[in-house]
Amino acid sequence: MTPKINKIHADDKTVREVLDNVKYIIDFFQREYRWGRKHIEQLLDDLTTKFLANYKETHDRKEVQNYERYFLGPIVLSEKMGERSVIDGQQRLTSITLLLIYLNNLQKSRKDKVLLNYLIFSEKFGVKSFNLQVEDRKECMEALYNGKEYDVSEKSESVKNIAERYKNIQELFPNELKEQALPYFIDWLIDDVIFVEIITYSDEDAYIIFETMNDRGLNLTSTEMLKGYILSNIKEIEQKYRLNDLWRERILELNKIHKDEDLEFSKAWLRAKYAETIRPGRKGAANEDFEKIGTRFHSWVRDNEDKIKLRTNQDFLDFVIKYFDFFVKIYLKINKARTDLQKDLESTYYINERGLATSIYLPLLMSPIKLEDDEKTINKKFALVSKFLEIFVVFRSVNYRNYAHSSIRYTMYSLVKEIRGKGVKELARILKKKASSFEENLSGFKDLRLHGQNKRFIRFLLARITTHIENKCGIDSNFRGYTTKDVKEPFQVEHIWSDNFEEHRDEFDQRDEFEEYRNKIGALLLLPKGFNQSFGALSYREKLTHYFGQNLLAKTLSPQCYERSPGFLKYKEKSELLFKPHEQFKKQDIEERQMLYQKICEEIYDLKVFDEIAGDIK
Numbered sequence: 380m381t382p383k384i385n386k387i388h389a390d391d392k393t394v395r396e397v398l399d400n401v402k403y404i405i406d407f408f409q410r411e412y413r414w415g416r417k418h419i420e421q422l423l424d425d426l427t428t429k430f431l432a433n434y435k436e437t438h439d440r441k442e443v444q445n446y447e448r449y450f451l452g453p454i455v456l457s458e459k460m461g462e463r464s465v466i467d468g469q470q471r472l473t474s475i476t477l478l479l480i481y482l483n484n485l486q487k488s489r490k491d492k493v494l495l496n497y498l499i500f501s502e503k504f505g506v507k508s509f510n511l512q513v514e515d516r517k518e519c520m521e522a523l524y525n526g527k528e529y530d531v532s533e534k535s536e537s538v539k540n541i542a543e544r545y546k547n548i549q550e551l552f553p554n555e556l557k558e559q560a561l562p563y564f565i566d567w568l569i570d571d572v573i574f575v576e577i578i579t580y581s582d583e584d585a586y587i588i589f590e591t592m593n594d595r596g597l598n599l600t601s602t603e604m605l606k607g608y609i610l611s612n613i614k615e616i617e618q619k620y621r622l623n624d625l626w627r628e629r630i631l632e633l634n635k636i637h638k639d640e641d642l643e644f645s646k647a648w649l650r651a652k653y654a655e656t657i658r659p660g661r662k663g664a665a666n667e668d669f670e671k672i673g674t675r676f677h678s679w680v681r682d683n684e685d686k687i688k689l690r691t692n693q694d695f696l697d698f699v700i701k702y703f704d705f706f707v708k709i710y711l712k713i714n715k716a717r718t719d720l721q722k723d724l725e726s727t728y729y730i731n732e733r734g735l736a737t738s739i740y741l742p743l744l745m746s747p748i749k750l751e752d753d754e755k756t757i758n759k760k761f762a763l764v765s766k767f768l769e770i771f772v773v774f775r776s777v778n779y780r781n782y783a784h785s786s787i788r789y790t791m792y793s794l795v796k797e798i799r800g801k802g803v804k805e806l807a808r809i810l811k812k813k814a815s816s817f818e819e820n821l822s823g824f825k826d827l828r829l830h831g832q833n834k835r836f837i838r839f840l841l842a843r844i845t846t847h848i849e850n851k852c853g854i855d856s857n858f859r860g861y862t863t864k865d866v867k868e869p870f871q872v873e874h875i876w877s878d879n880f881e882e883h884r885d886e887f888d889q890r891d892e893f894e895e896y897r898n899k900i901g902a903l904l905l906l907p908k909g910f911n912q913s914f915g916a917l918s919y920r921e922k923l924t925h926y927f928g929q930n931l932l933a934k935t936l937s938p939q940c941y942e943r944s945p946g947f948l949k950y951k952e953k954s955e956l957l958f959k960p961h962e963q964f965k966k967q968d969i970e971e972r973q974m975l976y977q978k979i980c981e982e983i984y985d986l987k988v989f990d991e992i993a994g995d996i997k
Contacts, residue, residue, distance in 0.1 A: 392576040394475060395569040398498040403463050403472065403511050412473050412537040419547045420736050420784055422474060427553050427785040430567050434560055443566045453575040474544065476511050480524050481548045482565055485557065493565040499524065516541060549832040550734065551783040602630065602641040604677040612695045622699045629707040636714055645676050647741035648706045650795060653687050657792045669792050705750055713744050716761065720859050723758060726765030733772050733839060736784040739791045740768055746799045747806050759803050762992045767810040770984050771817065776836045778823035807993035811986050821984065824977040828898040829872065838862065838872050841905045844979050845932045852946040854931060861905050873906040875964055877916050886966050896966055901973030904933045919964040936961050954982065
């Protein structure tokens with residue numbers, strides 16, 4: 380009989396079967412959790428798309444058992460003395476656990492809630508521990524489970540990423556799954572989402588499997604297979620060498636950004652310039668161009684030679700020498716703009732900062748670009764598309780609507796086709812018309828306030844408002860300075876009212892109403908971390924003189940700002956914005972500041988910006 384230590388078991392297991400009162404530890408050699416926002420976005424989009432392709436409002440919940448399954452990937456475990464160590468798969472297991480915690484919190488007040496506790500933690504002899512148990516993550520996980528804020532400063536990389544990815548789930552989870560569909564989705568997630576569980580009984584076997592599965596040198600990527608297909612259609616050997624050298628050089632440039640950036644580029648480029656069809660949302664609909672490019676783009680190119688106009692030897696040469704080479708440079712230019720705040724391309728940085736899916740904005744930015752476009756034309760096209768997307772995400776966020784990939788994919792991919800190859804003037808006309816017909820605008824601003832799930836957006840908007848008015852007044856101001864955390868005292872969202880309900884009894888009978896007003900965006904500022912530590916608990920009157928020493932948005936509360944600030948007073952008169960000093964700060968003052976902030980945003984997001992960007996270019 381074969382000793383157990385030499386056995387390897389592999390089986391498909393549902394989320395329920397994998398996490399049902401089972402304890403896992405994370406092996407030391409791959410201990411950090413490193414998933415980024417884009418991974419969460421992709422996970423939620425994949426799950427949502429698969430679920431909604433099956434779900435109908437008329438279904439009874441028992442019909443969920445007949446829905447199509449979704450394969451989440453393999454996990455490799457080493458089991459010794461009854462303890463399971465995760466050798467490969469902790470990124471997926473951690474992310475699914477975070478999603479389960481979010482869903483558990485989301486459904487807490489519902490009568491039809493699905494029991495999830497046992498998939499998140501188990502209890503023995505009165506001691507509760509998480510099923511995916513790592514000691515330095517315990518406090519953070521408990522805070523998330525209990526719906527509390529957690530300070531990640533000076534914590535490990537994994538803890539910081541766990542806290543950020545949970546916020547991403549809060550921001551990106553689709554609204555269409557939050558109401559009637561929620562228990563159906565949870566049922567499907569725990570019983571129809573599948574891992575392939577590989578269990579070994581020795582670390583040596585586990586590591587061999589792990590290395591085999593992750594040895595990229597033995598597997599050709601889609602980009603490498605695309606290159607092979609292109610070169611196979613080139614007749615002259617010298618031309619093959621020339622194309623191969625160019626291809627390799629450009630791929631190396633892309634991989635300096637990230638080791639898989641060549642894949643992201645290829646998807647964005649092919650979607651931007653060649654894709655024509657997209658899968659509709661109905662059940663059972665087949666994948667089309669946009670989806671196929673996202674999974675196996677090398678096969679899609681081979682199957683769509685006519686669509687791409689790959690017919691002759693010269694066509695294949697041009698595909699690489701002209702188009703591939705040109706659009707890699709365009710992609711690198713976009714990458715610089717999204718990571719480094721640049722004049723006239725600020726919105727490209729903003730949409731990346733706001734977490735709009737790269738699978739959405741990269742094809743949109745590349746779509747109108749043409750081979751013959753000069754630098755000025757390219758920059759204007761980038762600026763137009765980026766400004767459109769910034770307006771889109773801000774308008775949705777102000778109205779408490781998310782912009783997860785699954786919610787906007789059809790609209791945005793259709794727009795990719797509509798703006799493909801358009802000139803600057805035509806592009807400006809199309810985007811301005813689209814923006815003017817958005818379902819949302821800034822009308823929701825009157826109810827905008829800080830809550831647990833929008834802190835990053837409020838911080839973003841306060842930074843945009845502050846930077847905008849300072850630049851208008853001739854003050855050298857930089858958005859990044861208000862949002863970076865890589866300084867000794869980063870700026871934080873600061874309440875103008877201290878958390879002292881008793882001070883406001885003259886206007887409020889209930890603490891809930893006080894909290895609602897205290898969290899309105901009109902009652903918030905961006906101030907350095909040290910300011911809150913020094914003055915945060917003081918009354919408004921005690922803090923007022925200190926506000927004059929801060930940024931312009933804070934200064935405008937003080938009467939001094941209206942006495943010796945010529946640049947500001949000139950801007951105030953020209954803009955006709957209702958700035959005024961506030962020697963006291965009551966409910967009415969908050970409402971006035973709320974309206975002021977809205978009017979500043981209306982100036983920032985005035986649709987005439989499309990005409991201004993287009994200027995005199997055709």
